[in-house]
Amino acid sequence: MQHDLLIVGSGLSGMRAAIEARQRGVECAVLSMVYPIRSHSVAAQGGINAALNNATDKSNEDSWEQHAFDTVKGSDFLADQDAVCVLTEQAIPRVYEMESWGTPFSRLASGRICQRPFGGGAHARTCYAEDRTGHNLLHTLFQQCLALDIPFYQEWYALDLVIEDNRCAGLVAMNMLDGKVAAIGAKAIILAAGGAGRVFAQSTNALINSGSGIAMAYQAGIPLKDMEFIQFHPTTLYGTNILITEGARGEGGYLFNNKGERFMAEYAASAMELAPRDIVARSIVTEIKAGRGFENAYVHLDLTHLGAERITERLPGIHEIALRFAGVDITREPMPVQPGQHYTMGGIDCDATCKTDVAGVYACGECSCVSVHGANRLGGNSLLETLVFGKIAGDSAADFLGTGPTLSGQALLNQRSKDREASLVRRFSTRGDVTVGQVYDDLRTAMFQNVGVYREAESLQLACDHIRKLKRQYTQVGLTSQTREFNLELITALELEGMLDLAQTIAEGALRRQESRGSHARNDYQTRDDENWLHHTLATPGEDGPVFGKKDVDLSRWEPQERKY
Amino acid sequence: MAKQVTFKIKRYSPSEDKSWVQEYTIDLRPGMTVLEALWNIVRHVDGSLSFRYSCRGAVCGSCAMVINQAITLACHTQVAMLGTDVIEIEPLPRMKVLKDLVVDIEAFLDKYKSIDPHLKNTLPHERELLQTRDSRAQINDAVKCILCTSCHAACPLTAVDDTYLGPAVLTAAQRFAFDDRNENRDEILKKVNDTEGALGCRTVSRCTEVCPKGIEPSIRIKEIKAQIKKHANEGKL
Ligand SMILES: Cc1cc2nc3c(=O)[nH]c(=O)nc-3n(C[C@H](O)[C@H](O)[C@H](O)COP(=O)(O)OP(=O)(O)OC[C@H]3O[C@@H](n4cnc5c(N)ncnc54)[C@H](O)[C@@H]3O)c2cc1C
Numbered sequence: 194m195q196h197d198l199l200i201v202g203s204g205l206s207g208m209r210a211a212i213e214a215r216q217r218g219v220e221c222a223v224l225s226m227v228y229p230i231r232s233h234s235v236a237a238q239g240g241i242n243a244a245l246n247n248a249t250d251k252s253n254e255d256s257w258e259q260h261a262f263d264t265v266k267g268s269d270f271l272a273d274q275d276a277v278c279v280l281t282e283q284a285i286p287r288v289y290e291m292e293s294w295g296t297p298f299s300r301l302a303s304g305r306i307c308q309r310p311f312g313g314g315a316h317a318r319t320c321y322a323e324d325r326t327g328h329n330l331l332h333t334l335f336q337q338c339l340a341l342d343i344p345f346y347q348e349w350y351a352l353d354l355v356i357e358d359n360r361c362a363g364l365v366a367m368n369m370l371d372g373k374v375a376a377i378g379a380k381a382i383i384l385a386a387g388g389a390g391r392v393f394a395q396s397t398n399a400l401i402n403s404g405s406g407i408a409m410a411y412q413a414g415i416p417l418k419d420m421e422f423i424q425f426h427p428t429t430l431y432g433t434n435i436l437i438t439e440g441a442r443g444e445g446g447y448l449f450n451n452k453g454e455r456f457m458a459e460y461a462a463s464a465m466e467l468a469p470r471d472i473v474a475r476s477i478v479t480e481i482k483a484g485r486g487f488e489n490a491y492v493h494l495d496l497t498h499l500g501a502e503r504i505t506e507r508l509p510g511i512h513e514i515a516l517r518f519a520g521v522d523i524t525r526e527p528m529p530v531q532p533g534q535h536y537t538m539g540g541i542d543c544d545a546t547c548k549t550d551v552a553g554v555y556a557c558g559e560c561s562c563v564s565v566h567g568a569n570r571l572g573g574n575s576l577l578e579t580l581v582f583g584k585i586a587g588d589s590a591a592d593f594l595g596t597g598p599t600l601s602g603q604a605l606l607n608q609r610s611k612d613r614e615a616s617l618v619r620r621f622s623t624r625g626d627v628t629v630g631q632v633y634d635d636l637r638t639a640m641f642q643n644v645g646v647y648r649e650a651e652s653l654q655l656a657c658d659h660i661r662k663l664k665r666q667y668t669q670v671g672l673t674s675q676t677r678e679f680n681l682e683l684i685t686a687l688e689l690e691g692m693l694d695l696a697q698t699i700a701e702g703a704l705r706r707q708e709s710r711g712s713h714a715r716n717d718y719q720t721r722d723d724e725n726w727l728h729h730t731l732a733t734p735g736e737d738g739p740v741f742g743k744k745d746v747d748l749s750r751w752e753p754q755e756r757k758y
Numbered sequence: 759m760a761k762q763v764t765f766k767i768k769r770y771s772p773s774e775d776k777s778w779v780q781e782y783t784i785d786l787r788p789g790m791t792v793l794e795a796l797w798n799i800v801r802h803v804d805g806s807l808s809f810r811y812s813c814r815g816a817v818c819g820s821c822a823m824v825i826n827q828a829i830t831l832a833c834h835t836q837v838a839m840l841g842t843d844v845i846e847i848e849p850l851p852r853m854k855v856l857k858d859l860v861v862d863i864e865a866f867l868d869k870y871k872s873i874d875p876h877l878k879n880t881l882p883h884e885r886e887l888l889q890t891r892d893s894r895a896q897i898n899d900a901v902k903c904i905l906c907t908s909c910h911a912a913c914p915l916t917a918v919d920d921t922y923l924g925p926a927v928l929t930a931a932q933r934f935a936f937d938d939r940n941e942n943r944d945e946i947l948k949k950v951n952d953t954e955g956a957l958g959c960r961t962v963s964r965c966t967e968v969c970p971k972g973i974e975p976s977i978r979i980k981e982i983k984a985q986i987k988k989h990a991n992e993g994k995l
Pocket residue numbers: 201202203204205206207224225226227229232233234235236237238239240241242326327349350351352385386387388397398399401402404405406436438535536557558559560572573574575576577579
């Protein structure tokens with residue numbers, strides 16, 4: 194098996210990259226552990242940002258520059274400003290393109306795409322399709338891929354990225370259905386494998402979001418950037434942590450504590466419920482800790498004043514979710530919400546052309562870190578990132594393939610495939626007394642408790658030590674099952690290995706960064722420290738855990754300023 | 759002590775070509791969904807049990823199966839709401855089983871592909887096409903489809919006629935035949951203008967009963983039939 198270009202991941206970013214490459218005449222295939230339409234992108238609710246000016250009036254026009262500034266400010270000045278400008282300028286053609294490919298957006302009376310306000314944005318610039326934006330976008334790209342006859346390896350799990358002499362050689366992957374390991378040669382690979390939400394308990398992410406693609410790049414020696422920055426979404430449904438979109442507040446929802454107060458007045462008097470996510474999440478945790486939550490665990494998000502008609506028209510999915518999963522009819526009563534892990538700002542280090550340090554290896558989407566989100570992502574910007582940088586990744590790979598590289602490193606690739614097979618055989622014969630499930634649960638709980646919304650040296654150190662212990666335990670983990678066929682215990686074990694590595698980069702990175710910036714809120718260092726910490730963190734695998742370095746932030750457009758809302 | 763529930767799960771091993779029913783008893787957690795229970799079994803009891811999963815929020819369409827004789831999504835079914843201490847689980851009916859609860863959806867996707875389900879638009883892509891709210895509303899239901907194949911499995915016609923496209927694919931046809939931005943509207947109608955397509959539907963409406971998204975495929979198919987008739991009268995077909 195071999196391809197000129199292999200794309201790992203069939204979410205929005207992977208499929209957008211595939212379309213671009215195919216349109217440029219590149220021979221390519223997409224490999225994914227689930228069918229394309231099952232990818233996590235399908236769950237995105239609220240919308241996608243672009244300064245289209247469909248819902249603004251002439252006196253108060255939006256622009257891509259304003260969008261860029263909001264993004265940079267939202268990022269607490271850690272985003273690369275040149276990359277952010279690419280993101281927001283390209284937003285407009287990318288959204289129009291999705292519309293032209295058939296995405297059913299919600300429509301204004303004028304027939305144009307609906308836009309609503311989102312946290313941290315100066316204008317109503319979030320384009321939406323009810324509260325099913327991700328679903329409508331993902332199905333559209335899937336349909337376009339079918340029309341272009343793009344081949345998919347469906348239900349294949351990527352195991353190893355193989356690199357020789359700093360050049361891409363290919364991928365070792367497992368067909369989940371029969372559990373067989375195969376080597377797939379590739380001149381170029383685009384990693385589009387999504388985020389690492391499941392490293393944390395209480396996550397809004399799909400169950401498949403273990404960050405395995407990020408871990409695979411790391412294990413191959415590619416640096417990870419800014420892993421300590423994890424977004425906690427303020428409003429996830431109490432009990433299941435299913436996301437309640439920011440669109441619910443964008444449409445006018447209120448947050449109340451147990452005293453019936455709209456407590457956001459205390460924390461962000463002018464933006465109120467629509468302050469950026471990090472601020473709202475911290476406010477909720479503070480309220481709950483001060484005894485003003487319900488059952489010591491959640492606050493209320495109230496939409497009842499919007500009226501049943503508006504709720505069922507604009508937020509039908511949320512209405513259904515609250516009813517199904519919490520038994521709450523949001524047209525009549527408030528719903529219980531609490532913060533939960535939501536987005537991985539960090540990821541595979543790459544530049545604004547999606548290039549990594551390895552020739553022929555590219556990254557885009559949530560698994561990558563360009564960085565356009567810096568220390569805190571604005572809602573509606575990550576769907577946008579998948580499309581803008583998915584296209585760019587496809588283009589960059591096509592440019593690279595245009596220079597006529599040959600397939601290389603195939604002997605090493607085959608060797609690595611054999612090594613993998615041997616390691617799987619060993620795994621099946623390990624008879625430990627710890628199960629995969631125990632270590633998996635233990636890690637996720639420890640991460641949420643100690644590397645969560647608020648952090649401090651003591652809890653972070655505890656987490657770092659604990660992860661090391663779990664890594665030792667992991668070597669003794671056995672499997673209860675002996676079959677290779679569609680073995681979910683095996684998949685969990687493989688995911689867990691990567692999650693332990695990523696947890697280490699997150700927790701140790703957070704311990705090192707002695708400041709508070711965006712989503713990274715330290716109780717022991719409460720302010721932003723531009724003097725010492727206005728740079729990206731890089732983590733590469735060393736003998737004994739991650740080795741850290743740094744990288745400059747592009748500040749070519751705006752001077753850092755205090756972030757107030 | 760936590761309340762316990764027993765799952766009786768129909769299993770299938772492809773390498774041994776063997777099927778059997780296996781029982782697992784686990785502790786019930788308040789609010790636990792069937793999908794969570796299945797994971798609980800994999801992580802703590804028997805790692806060899808297979809099923810599909812992804813979003814756990816009823817949007818990705820992975821986890822359709824038969825739970826206590828009803829076709830539904832495992833991730834949006836709360837165990838306690840089922841009201842039984844013994845819960846029977848089987849793979850979707852009438853589809854080839856690959857392993858335990860994992861069924862083959864390739865044949866289904868081939869049918870989906872056969873109607874060319876995409877929007878054709880040769881206008882420049884640099885701006886948006888306008889669409890009225892009324893026109894958008896005509897496809898509101900069909901675009902909600904998550905391709906979970908529940909209706910496809912439930913339809914008594916797809917069971918006896920291999921060539922029949924089935925309710926989910928016809929719902930996709932409705933979506934593209936009624937989207938006023940699509941230049942291929944007529945072609946889509948032509949593709950489903952026979953008994954393998956919309957004319958094959960006998961309105962048994964099992965699809966509408968099982969659809970987890972409330973899409974009512976049988977009504978979407980009626981809309982196609984009406985449109986075909988209209989076009990035929992206008993001499994367009
Ligand atoms: C509930 C929710 C709602 C959201 N709402 C919004 C919103 O309204 N607006 C917004 O801008 N953003 C939103 N986001 C964020 C946004 O949805 C994601 O960041 C984005 O969809 C990620 O897309 P992606 O293509 O990078 O990855 P994904 O869609 O996650 O796809 C990853 C792909 O990689 C594959 N994969 C992973 N690991 C492997 C492996 N080892 N082997 C093979 N394949 C693998 C998977 O199968 C999948 O196909 C939301 C996120 C969540 C959790």
